[in-house]
Amino acid sequence: MSSVLVALLLVYVISLYRGQGEADARTLTFTALIISNLALIVTSGRLASQRLKDAKTKPSSIPSPPLPWGYLIFKMIHRFWEIIRITHP
Numbered sequence: 641m642s643s644v645l646v647a648l649l650l651v652y653v654i655s656l657y658r659g660q661g662e663a664d665a666r667t668l669t670f671t672a673l674i675i676s677n678l679a680l681i682v683t684s685g686r687l688a689s690q691r692l693k694d695a696k697t698k699p700s701s702i703p704s705p706p707l708p709w710g711y712l713i714f715k716m717i718h719r720f721w722e723i724i725r726i727t728h729p
Contacts, residue, residue: 644676668724675720679713
């Protein structure tokens, strides 16, 4: 949880350093907050469902393939930064 706070502070400070103004910095920080909350919800939900699944079934020799949540979140953040770079050179 503290890593989310550090990331949000970095987004705010970097956007101010780039000269985007307080309103843009606050907008970017809020967007990063929403994205981080969605990432936390996805990861905690996945862990809870995995624990529930493990509790209901016996261990199998063939594990199910993991969902590509990390890749999806990475691409979402990557697109977010591309948009920032295009709109605020």
